[in-house]
Amino acid sequence: MTSATQRKKIAIVGSGNWGSTIAIHIADKIADLKDEYEQKILMWCKEETLDDGSKLTEVINEQHENIKYLPHERIPDNVIALPDLCESVKDADILIFVIPHQFVKKTCEELKNKVKPSAFALTLIKGFYIDEETNDILLVSQVIKKTLNIPCLSMMGANIAREVAEKVFCEATVGSRDDKHSETVRQIIDGPSFRIRIYPDVEIIEILGGLKNVIAMCAGFADGLKAGFNTRAAVLRLGFREMVNFCRLVEKESTAEIYLESCGIADLIASSLGGRNYNGAKKLAETNKSLKEIEKEDLNGQSLQGPGTAKEVYRFLQGRNLLDQFPMFRDAYLICEQKIRPHCLLDNLTNHPEFQRK
Amino acid sequence: MTSATQRKKIAIVGSGNWGSTIAIHIADKIADLKDEYEQKILMWCKEETLDDGSKLTEVINEQHENIKYLPHERIPDNVIALPDLCESVKDADILIFVIPHQFVKKTCEELKNKVKPSAFALTLIKGFYIDEETNDILLVSQVIKKTLNIPCLSMMGANIAREVAEKVFCEATVGSRDDKHSETVRQIIDGPSFRIRIYPDVEIIEILGGLKNVIAMCAGFADGLKAGFNTRAAVLRLGFREMVNFCRLVEKESTAEIYLESCGIADLIASSLGGRNYNGAKKLAETNKSLKEIEKEDLNGQSLQGPGTAKEVYRFLQGRNLLDQFPMFRDAYLICEQKIRPHCLLDNLTNHPEFQRK
Structure with a gap:
């Protein structure tokens, strides 16, 4: 039997919809791996005072439910919500990052020199930055890696949180260049209702995860305008093409098959059937309301990721004089x-660069 | 000015939903090309007596509407429906085949030695045969080519006929290995509301066009069972994977990008949003009715293509002992x-060969 000190410890950095869900999933998964994994999972939860005056961490730890971000799903007793960021990760061997991407830099700065040097991270965060000085792309995994000085894997896929919590079958793609870490992720996540496939493409997987929110918005615009099935299919395909071309601007993929993985086409399809960014964009096209208004009306304290990513992508392409090669990314931002x-x-689809004769 | 005898003549072999639509589209398109194309387009129409005793060809030629298969869309006066197959194609330089795939062999046999030797064909037909003796795949383009001794191109894509007739934007993929024929197809089909892209992959394009009907049925089963977005995305992705792997069993593609074309992922997406095969399969899953009953109840005199293709694919894979590598194709047929x-x-998704460790 492994001694307590050798058992690997898991920390979840974030406790929103997806964070709470993955905490539940992992807690279930490691229940059969008592020798290898410390059963207590610490989950960092940015403290919030709820309408009735109670604290979110206390509610999670007492009622075992994240009543704000994942109501009606039981969180196992061994998942402990902590309001103190450094406290939640200080002993962790595996840090799972699942916070809104705009908080990544600040959160990593706070964690600098506070994590075990032998730990590794796994990011589930969709979205990236464009460095304001160099206009280069800066990925969440890169921020984590550079700031905390530990390796960082990524995992993305067609994984609507609520359905994962309900154990509806899904799959995901893991980006990892280290077999030992891959095996750990497989142990704590892969199971009959949640299958993973692993590629050595950490960055491509992350970029796809961010970009798909923008193209899902394009699908929402198309549906909001009742554009029909043919046009909708063209929007998704041409948008997917732009995603692939964008990835290739930034990174060489290990294999073109990566785009056919869950992180690629499947995540785009799922997000375009009814994800938040899709729904927001559809409403924008139907009502001409601003995204600000829509976020206020429909999203309980959370903001859409797609518009922010659209802005970053626009800036990146503009800086390289490439907006005309990516008309859907361009137009999504302008909309x-x-x-x-x-x-x-x-209207611009008919003149998409895909249709220029070579 | 080109003399009348030099103008290219177009014949449409078939006059169903898609045949009537493409006839309208081409008639519109060549109206600006009077020098190059004979304006009269002959459309072979298998004669039918309608409920009121009138003949379908006469109704098309007098009312300029295919009231049975494409009601409420005006067919231009220069599209002439003919009940005589050989008469409709005998002078044609371009033969566009758009009949149900089960009638291809018989139709081609009738046309043997009856077409101009300099003509070429373009097939829009989805589906293929498995040769009963050799258990090899036999494509519609191959039947046309062998029987009529003329080249055959293919065109497939996310093109729901009704929307094309209404000039809703769409795109399609053309398979052609001959630049002159490609240019002709571009002239008579490519336009602002119908964009084409050309690849030297005649066969892959056809195979995808057939297979997607089977995977669209799988999406229908999933939705009929209310499986959720994550599972639906996995069904489409794993099904698409099987489509790609099947193509690779049969043909080497010119480039993996072909799968990201309209004939590939886009056609699958469109067909899985509400095509006939999808709808039939969804109803099967919801009601447990047989496909026969569903075809009778919901399809005005037409039969689903998906189940026939599923059967052929099953036979092909069974003969090669490969059913376990293609569980979705296998299960679609058995359902x-x-x-x-x-x-x-x-239930079988979780053990899909995609998730076997390599």
Whole structure:
């Protein structure tokens, strides 16, 4: 039997919808691995005071339910919500990052020199930054790796949190270049209702995870305008093409098959059937309301990721004089900013660079 | 000015939903190309007596509407429906085949030695045969080519006929290995609301066009069982994987990018949003009715293509002992035959060969 000190410890950095879900999933999974994994999972939860005056961490630890971000799903007793960031990760061997991407830099700065040097991270965060000085892309995994000086894997896929919590079958793609870490992730996540496949493409997987929110918005614009099945299919395909071309601007993929993985086409399909960014964009096209208004009306304290990513992508492409090669990314941003109407995106499809004769 | 005898003549072999639509589309397109193309387009129409005793060809030629298969869309006066097959194609330079795939062999036999030797064909037909003796795949383009001794191109994509008729934007993929023929197809089909892209992959494009009907049925089963977005995305992705792997069993593709074309992922997406095969399969999963009953209840005189293709694919894979490598194709067929319940397909996803460790 492994001694207590040798058992690997897991910390979840984040406790929103997806964070709470993955905590539940992992707690279930490691229940059969008592020798290898410390059963107590610490989950960092940015403290919030709820409407009735109670603290979110206390509610999670007492009622075993994240009533704000994942109501009606039981969180196992061994998942402990902590309001103190450094305290939650200080002994962890595996740090799972699942916070909104705009908080990554600040969170990592706070954790600098506070994590075990032998630990590794896994990011589930969709979205990235464009460095303001160099105009280069800066991925969440890179921020974690550089700031904390530990390796960072990524995992993305068609994984709507609520369904994962309900154990509806899904799959995901893990980016990892280290077999030992891959095996750990497989142990704590892979199971009959949640299958993973592993590629040595940490960055491509992350970039796809961010970009798909923008193209899901394009699908939302198309559906909001009742553009029909043919056009909707063209929007998804041409958008997916732009995603692939964008990835290739930034990184060489290990194999073109990565785009056919759950992190690629499947995540795009799922997000375009009814994800948040899709729904917000659809409403924008239907009502001409601003995204700000829509976020206020429909999203309980959370903001859409797609518009922020659209802005970063726009800036990246503009800086390289490539906006014309990516008309859907361009138009998605301009629509979010209410600088053009959603219909422009559809009107521009016919002149997409894909249709220029070579 | 080109003399009348030099103008290219177009014949449409078939006059169903898609045949009537493409006839309208081409008639519109060549109206600006009077020098190059004979304006009269002959459309072979297998004669039918309608409920009121009138003949379908006469109705098309007098009312300029295919009231049975494409009601409410005006067919231009220069599209002439003919009940005589050989008469409709005898002078044609371009033969566009758009009939149900089960009639291809018989139709081609009738046309043997009856077409211009300099003509070429373009097939829009989805589906293929498995040769009963050799158990090899036999494509519609191959039947046309062998029987008529003329080259045959293919065109497939996310093109729901009704929307094409209404000039809703769409795109398609053309398979062609001959630049002159490619250019002709571009002239008569490519336009602002219908964009084409050309690849030297005639056969892959056709195979994808057939296979997607089977995977669209799988999406229908999943939705009929209310399996959720994550599972639906996994069904489409794993099904698409099987499509790609099947193509690779049969042909080497010119480039893996072909799968990201309209004939590949886009056609699958469109067909899985509400095509006939999808709808039939969804109803099967919801009601446990047989496909026969569903075809009778819901399809005005037409039969589903998906179940026939599922059967051929099953036979092909069985003969090669490969059914276990293609569980979704296998299960789709067994569900159509009511040998297993639709839920089995979902239950088997977790053990899909994609998730076997390499």
